[in-house]
Every structure is written in C-alpha cells, then in structure tokens.
Amino acid sequence: MPLTVLLVDDEPLVRAGLRAVLSAQPDIEVVGEAADGAAVIPLVRQLRPDLVAMDVRMPLLDGIEATRAVLRSVSEPPKILVITTFENDEYVYGALRAGADGFLLKRSRPAEIVNAVRLVAEGDSLLFPAAVRRLAAEYGNTSAREAMDRAALTEREADVLRLMTRGLSNAEIAERLVVGTETVKSHVSAVLAKLGARDRTQAVIAAYESGFVSPG
Amino acid sequence: MPLTVLLVDDEPLVRAGLRAVLSAQPDIEVVGEAADGAAVIPLVRQLRPDLVAMDVRMPLLDGIEATRAVLRSVSEPPKILVITTFENDEYVYGALRAGADGFLLKRSRPAEIVNAVRLVAEGDSLLFPAAVRRLAAEYGNTSAREAMDRAALTEREADVLRLMTRGLSNAEIAERLVVGTETVKSHVSAVLAKLGARDRTQAVIAAYESGFVSPG
DNA sequence: GGATGGCTCCCCCTCATGGGGGAGACGCTC
DNA sequence: GAGCGTCTCCCCCATGAGGGGGAGCCATCC
Numbered sequence: 001m002p003l004t005v006l007l008v009d010d011e012p013l014v015r016a017g018l019r020a021v022l023s024a025q026p027d028i029e030v031v032g033e034a035a036d037g038a039a040v041i042p043l044v045r046q047l048r049p050d051l052v053a054m055d056v057r058m059p060l061l062d063g064i065e066a067t068r069a070v071l072r073s074v075s076e077p078p079k080i081l082v083i084t085t086f087e088n089d090e091y092v093y094g095a096l097r098a099g100a101d102g103f104l105l106k107r108s109r110p111a112e113i114v115n116a117v118r119l120v121a122e123g124d125s126l127l128f129p130a131a132v133r134r135l136a137a138e139y140g141n142t143s144a145r146e147a148m149d150r151a152a153l154t155e156r157e158a159d160v161l162r163l164m165t166r167g168l169s170n171a172e173i174a175e176r177l178v179v180g181t182e183t184v185k186s187h188v189s190a191v192l193a194k195l196g197a198r199d200r201t202q203a204v205i206a207a208y209e210s211g212f213v214s215p216g
Numbered sequence: 217m218p219l220t221v222l223l224v225d226d227e228p229l230v231r232a233g234l235r236a237v238l239s240a241q242p243d244i245e246v247v248g249e250a251a252d253g254a255a256v257i258p259l260v261r262q263l264r265p266d267l268v269a270m271d272v273r274m275p276l277l278d279g280i281e282a283t284r285a286v287l288r289s290v291s292e293p294p295k296i297l298v299i300t301t302f303e304n305d306e307y308v309y310g311a312l313r314a315g316a317d318g319f320l321l322k323r324s325r326p327a328e329i330v331n332a333v334r335l336v337a338e339g340d341s342l343l344f345p346a347a348v349r350r351l352a353a354e355y356g357n358t359s360a361r362e363a364m365d366r367a368a369l370t371e372r373e374a375d376v377l378r379l380m381t382r383g384l385s386n387a388e389i390a391e392r393l394v395v396g397t398e399t400v401k402s403h404v405s406a407v408l409a410k411l412g413a414r415d416r417t418q419a420v421i422a423a424y425e426s427g428f429v430s431p432g
Numbered sequence: 433g434g435a436t437g438g439c440t441c442c443c444c445c446t447c448a449t450g451g452g453g454g455a456g457a458c459g460c461t462c
Numbered sequence: 463g464a465g466c467g468t469c470t471c472c473c474c475c476a477t478g479a480g481g482g483g484g485a486g487c488c489a490t491c492c
Binding site for chain 4: 156
C-alpha cells in the first residue's frame with residue numbers, strides 16, 4: 001500500500017509542483033489538497049493520510065495552528081512535514097514545538113523532497129541540515145549535536161560521519177572501526193539518506209554547515 | 217630585538233584590536249599604522265617593519281595592489297600577512313599571487329592571530345596549513361614558501377573549489393561555468409594537487425579548515 | 433621573438449562510490 | 463514469544479571520480 005500524502009499550501013503552483021514530484025514515485029500517492037489550514041482537519045479525518053506536507057505561512061490558519069489542531073483533534077494523527085521558503089523562519093520553530101515531525105525548504109531538489117517525505121513518514125525526524133545550526137541557536141540550551149540527533153543519526157552513523165569529515169575513505173573507516181567495508185557502505189548510505197545528501201562530499205558539507213563538526 | 221609590525225586597515229577599530237592583541241606579546245612591537253594602501257609604501261620605507269598586517273579591502277589602494285607595490289619598491293620587503301573578513305577569497309588569492317606570505321581571517325582568535333604573525337615573520341607561510349605541511353613533507357627540502365606557491369589557487373581553480381564546497385558534481389560545475397566536464401576535471405585535479413587532497417571530499421574539508429569557506 | 437602560465441578540451445584507464453536488493457545476530461520493548 | 467531497530471555482512475551493477483597522458487589558444491613577460 002502506498003504512502004498517502006495530503007498537500008496544504010495556499011499557492012496552487014507549489015501544490016502542483018509537490019504533486020508532480022511526489023506522484024512520480026510509485027510508493028507515494030497524493031490523496032488530497034488544501035489551500036489553507038482551516039480545511040486541513042476535515043480532510044485529514046476524511047482521507048486519513050500518512051503524512052501532511054504543509055506550508056507554514058498560510059492565510060486563515062497558519063502551519064503552526066494547523067499542526068496543533070490536527071494533533072489535538074485526530075486520534076491517530078498523520079506525520080506532519082512543514083514546508084517553508086526561508087531557512088531562518090521563526091514559524092518553523094513554532095511548528096516544530098507544536099509537534100511537526102520535520103521541515104523542508106521549498107527550494108530543495110525533488111530527490112530531497114521525496115527523501116524527506118519518506119523519512120518523516122517512516123518516523124524519522126528531519127531537519128534541513130543547513131538550518132539545524134540556527135535552530136540549535138534558537139533553542140538556546142540545546143546543542144548543535146542534539147539538534148543533529150533530531151535528524152535521527154544513530155551512534156554508529158555518527159561515528160562514520162565523523163570519520164567522513166576527516167577525509168577517510170570507506171576502506172579506511174572500516175579499518176578504523178574494525179568492521180567490513182560493506183558495513184561502512186551501509187552506514188554511509190544511511191547517513192546520506194538522513195542528511196539528504198547525494199554523496200559523501202555533500203554529507204561533509206552538511207556536517208560543517210550544521211555544526212556537527214567545526215573548523216579548527 | 218622585537219618583531220616589528222605595521223598595521224594597515226581602514227577601520228580604526230580593527231587596528232586598535234590588532235594593536236591590543238599584538239602589543240600584549242613581549243616579542244612583538246607595533247611600530248605604525250596606516251588607514252589605506254596608499255600610505256603603506258612611505259611607512260614601510262621609514263619604519264622598516266618585519267611584517268605588514270594588511271586588510272585586503274581598502275579604499276584608494278587595496279591589499280593586492282599595496283602588496284605588489286611594496287614588493288616592487290622596497291629592496292628588502294617585509295613579510296606580508298593579508299587580513300580579510302570574508303572567506304570569499306577573490307581578493308585574498310589575488311594578494312597571495314601578488315606575493316603576500318599568508319592570510320588570516322579577522323574573526324580568528326587572538327592566539328591564532330599572534331601565531332600567524334610569528335609564523336609568517338619567521339618565513340613560514342599560512343595558506344592551507346595542513347596542505348602546506350603535507351606538501352613540504354612530500355617535497356622534502358622544499359621551502360614552505362614554495363609549497364605555498366604550489367597551493368596558490370588560480371581564479372578558475374578557486375571558482376571550481378567554491379562550487380565543490382556547495383556540493384556540486386563535475387557535470388554541474390561544468391554547466392554552471394559554461395565549460396566542458398573535461399575542463400572541470402582538469403581544474404579539480406589541479407585543486408586536489410595544490411591542496412594535497414586525495415579526493416573532492418578532502419578538498420572541501422581543507423576549504424572549511426582553512427577558512428576558504430565558512431559554515432553559515 | 434621565445435617562454436611561461438592559465439584556460440580549454442580530448443583520449444584511455446582503474447576503481448571507489450553509491451543504489452538496489454537481501455540476510456543473520458543481537459538487544460530492546462511489548 | 464513476537465516485533466522492531468541497530469549493526470553486521472553479502473551480492474550485483476552503473477557511473478562518477480580521478481590519474482596520466484597530450485594539445486591548442488591566448489595573454490603576459492622577458
């Protein structure tokens with residue numbers, strides 16, 4: 001059975017784009033659309049989607065209030081993926097506090113969007129790596145490392161990512177961790193998926209941008 | 217005899233900060249200040265400093281031209297340490313090509329600033345510290361200055377490295393720069409050689425560690 | 433003029449990388 | 463006990479990446 005998604009955005013163009021990107025996936029089905037937050041609750045009750053992809057800035061009822069309302073009024077609420085244009089959107093922080101499971105930038109590439117939908121639907125939290133640092137700053141007493149944990153990296157995956165940021169190859173990481181190269185490849189693939197990275201270079205960039213590691 | 221330093225920066229605040237940091241060292245003496253590049257040459261002739269700490273972006277005469285002018289017009293030129301606010305290094309690489317001996321980010325910690333001044337004054341160069349050391353080790357009796365020259369990126373190579381640090385593939389870089397992928401591969405190979413990196417991931421790491429780019 | 437260096441593009445080649453599957457062992461929770 | 467997640471390892475496969483060559487064009491410098 002496919003992954004069912006409800007789209008909520010006041011811009012028809014954005015909805016059309018998301019529908020095109022997501023419907024192209026065999027395992028994802030867009031079951032409905034809404035143009036504002038007020039229409040979300042009845043649609044969620046009626047359609048029972050696995051995930052709601054929702055803009056944070058909308059008329060009538062914004063993403064924060066809509067998220068809160070959905071979580072209150074539905075017994076088995078869908079996962080909620082908040083969509084935003086800006087990285088440093090204070091609305092995102094509010095939405096995450098209200099219970100959203102992750103957020104995504106509108107300018108993300110299609111592959112990243114699909115990846116984010118799948119990850120959040122599967123229960124992992126997802127924060128766009130470049131924004132983790134800012135969120136960590138906003139949370140104040142929360143460390144960047146803890147914010148990174150919201151991206152659901154396991155201990156071993158974090159070990160692997162750390163060695164990746166030292167420039168090690170898979171074979172060298174395997175030697176360092178005393179495991180097989182196939183194991184390292186599994187972990188690397190998991191890291192790439194969770195960070196929304198296409199290759200290890202992008203993963204290292206995400207690690208620096210997120211504060212997972214710092215220069216010097 | 218103390219290490220004599222001439223400060224050149226158009227911002228009085230920066231000069232005051234550098235003076236405070238450097239004067240606190242018993243072996244370093246700040247012998248003069250200048251607010252723009254045009255004032256550098258007469259001051260160098262008059263004061264004969266061991267080292268000039270110079271901002272790259274200045275009115276009238278920028279750091280690149282000032283560096284070139286000093287090296288041309290003085291028989292025994294001082295070491296030149298280029299200071300920059302940004303990791304966006306068009307100017308820095310221009311200055312290094314013009315003959316500067318190293319560069320430093322303004323946001324460096326005081327200890328790093330002092331260290332950089334001492335190192336450059338002693339004849340060591342600061343560029344990509346890790347890469348320079350590797351190159352020096354590889355080429356044995358090669359001086360640090362020669363190693364740095366090898367590590368001085370051309371403009372095009374800097375362009376490529378910058379796009380590498382944004383996670384782009386060779387094909388994407390080629391598209392962005394409107395050249396062929398073979399050309400990009402040539403530049404990438406040159407960048408890897410100059411940075412002492414084995415692959416693009418290590419090059420990106422070197423870029424972050426050196427301040428060529430910075431997170432956020 | 434010749435030399436140098438940067439930018440461009442081409443060939444061939446090897447191999448690490450990453451995606452697609454799957455599977456067993458272990459420890460945890462329900 | 464069953465289920466789940468993590469860690470471990472395996473297969474096949476396509477391809478991007480990087481090394482080692484070479485070459486032409488152009489600007490600058492001597």
